[in-house]
């Protein structure tokens with residue numbers, strides 16, 4: 001679609017040209033990494049090289065990287081594996097702003113495995129309430145309440161707010177808890193050091209940074225044992241059965257090499273230009289908290305989210321109302337609700353998210369059209 005402006009990179013980011021070439025290169029062969037012939041061994045090398053790249057990108061041991069069919073699968077694998085495996089998790093403490101993949105996986109386990117799901121609240125800035133968590137865990141009784149898993153995302157997909165995940169291990173571990181971090185939105189955009197972060201498991205995905213959709217990884221601490229989520233062959237050291245999607249994995253590793261946190265840091269200038277051009281009365285969510293440099297979520301009371309998305313789309317600009325909903329419908333954001341937004345504020349929120357295609361000119365194009373429409377709505381509301 002020529003002449004369109006894509007400002008929805010947190011939903012998915014267009015495939016980077018170098019990644020497309022990497023995919024095509026692998027498509028040319030017959031590749032099953034479990035085969036013992038030359039083709040199989042060549043496939044195994046591609047697979048293990050890619051694992052090395054992902055491990056290096058997030059500073060994790062290579063054997064801790066398990067390839068999956070995307071972020072959602074990595075999340076389900078982590079929660080399922082913790083509940084049904086040797087960790088024997090009986091309680092899932094899930095932040096109020098987690099992605100639906102985490103929330104639904106937790107609710108599913110409440111239904112099927114009888115675990116208790118507890119919500120960790122967030123402040124108005126969209127950061128998990130560490131004081132609340134410290135209090136809750138200080139009184140945590142491991143004997144009566146069982147082992148727990150704390151699930152907190154690295155960066156929120158709607159607001160971009162970065163969570164203090166490094167503070168979680170020291171709170172959870174003394175109480176026999178484990179920590180899972182959904183880093184799908186932080187991967188490639190922020191410097192990551194799995195060892196330093198002090199978490200037990202972390203989910204990654206390729207398509208938010210210009211890799212293909214449907215491929216990701218679960219990164220786990222050495223020695224951590226999980227019940228397998230998918231059973232079958234012995235791939236991925238019997239931790240994730242099924243022939244590896246080598247084409248996508250090669251694209252994932254190539255995207256990981258190209259998506260550098262420094263590249264995303266520069267996007268803050270474009271985001272700031274947009275935010276500083278917004279009229280008075282607009283609420284910028286998470287503005288006082290550390291945020292991903294590529295994300296801006298703001299509410300313009302009186303200007304409904306779906307109207308904004310529609311008029312911008314008609315004007316050639318793709319944005320989103322909060323997270324991209326799998327049903328394709330615009331629905332009120334639970335994230336902003338958890339941050340204390342009123343219904344009016346939540347109903348008038350949109351998300352602009354930048355990526356590798358973004359330039360400073362995009363900010364001006366966005367502002368020109370958005371402010372025009374905002375003005376029109378404001379005049380209509382007065383009339």
Ligand code: PLP
Nearest residue numbers: 070071072099101157184185205
């Ligand atoms: N977690 C977060 C924070 C996300 O933003 C997304 C994608 O929207 C997911 C998980 C799901 O990842 P995937 O689309 O790779 O299944």
